[in-house]
Amino acid sequence: YDFVNRRTHSATCPLHNKIFDAHGQPMRPSFGYGRGKKIYRYYVSDTLLPLGRLKAGSTTPLGDRLSAERTERFVQSQLASLLPPNGPEPEIFGAIKRVTFSATTLTVILDIAALIEPNACRDTLLDKAKKIDLAAKIEDDDLVLSLDACAVRRGKTLRSKDRFLDEPEQRAALAELLRTSHRKLKELNASPLHPEMHEHMSTPINEWTRERLAIGLLAPDIQKALLTGTAPLGLDAEKLLSRDMPLDWEGQRKFLGMKHAA
Structure with a gap:
């Protein structure tokens, strides 16, 4: 995506600038292609994005990736x-001031003024x-309340950084991770597809890039x-990284539970 496309897609994410992870990091819109160039939207912790900064005292990125569509629908x-x-067809997002995702809970803060008429009884809203x-x-x-997000976890483990992703979204995220790796390898003149550029090779500038470079150097199969979406079910970004x-x-x-393709 170019910058204009990313900005346009971000405008379609109603929780943009409103959703944060358990560490207080903003979760920003991110996008990936699936089969047939279907676009999948995500909310991703800042440290898991390019140029993201590690939390003070941490040596590895902390954060989560949420399916934007499923989170918004929920x-x-x-x-x-x-x-x-x-x-007509009112949406709740205009009333939301902040959403915090923590493990299996979404804590939501809403603007009361956006939910009731001036001088209306707040107790009625609280009862609802x-x-x-x-x-x-x-x-x-x-108005502050918490939602039990377990209902949309689809069996993901508590350690997984990819929350609320169904199978097509998960596969699209893995394919996008590989494409990102090859883009970064090429930018650093380290791509195995362009050995003639290796004499100009440079080193990655941050942990985010270093983690992803290795994915583009995995076995070809x-x-x-x-890329083709045929990796074993359950394989996620955390395993690859x-x-x-x-x-x-x-x-x-063996580590990824895959057999060598003939």
């Missing part, structure tokens, strides 16, 4: 009852909120599986 379906009954979250509360001009990845191709296949 938030809308859970909170739509808080909106005034009138109005408590049907969603018994611990919902009003703080000054805000592994890379083909990532693991520092335990073997250097030899057969060890890589």
